[in-house]
Amino acid sequence: xxxxxxxxxxxxxxxxxxxxxxxxxxxxxxxxxxxxxxxxxxxxxxxxxxxxxxxxxxxxxxxxxxxxxxxxxxxxxxxxxxxxxxxxxxxxxxxxxxxxxxxxxxxxxxxxxxxxxxxxxxxxxx
Numbered sequence: 001x002x003x004x005x006x007x008x009x010x011x012x013x014x015x016x017x018x019x020x021x022x023x024x025x026x027x028x029x030x031x032x033x034x035x036x037x038x039x040x041x042x043x044x045x046x047x048x049x050x051x052x053x054x055x056x057x058x059x060x061x062x063x064x065x066x067x068x069x070x071x072x073x074x075x076x077x078x079x080x081x082x083x084x085x086x087x088x089x090x091x092x093x094x095x096x097x098x099x100x101x102x103x104x105x106x107x108x109x110x111x112x113x114x115x116x117x118x119x120x121x122x123x124x125x126x
Contacts, residue, residue, distance in 0.1 A: 019085040048100035
């Protein structure tokens, strides 16, 4: 079996890629390889039947929202890297390193907490 020089360089590029800064991660998550029609994100969603896998493990069902014509689709599901790309860049484009999660479980894993914002408008009565 022989490999072309271009193919070897492409594989080395993907494996050697770093995703440590926000700009590098943003570039990756906006790439065709990730977000394209046949991108890895869509492959993972399709494989997981557009359902949150953690909800499924708990015996619940959480599916993706449906697009209403003329309105923006609400985000219900995220495709999560099981091993984060920041620490395992070589797994960034591996389908077996991805799982579909609802926003609640994705934020729980990443320990994101939502704090209620103070109102911008002060309704003080005189």
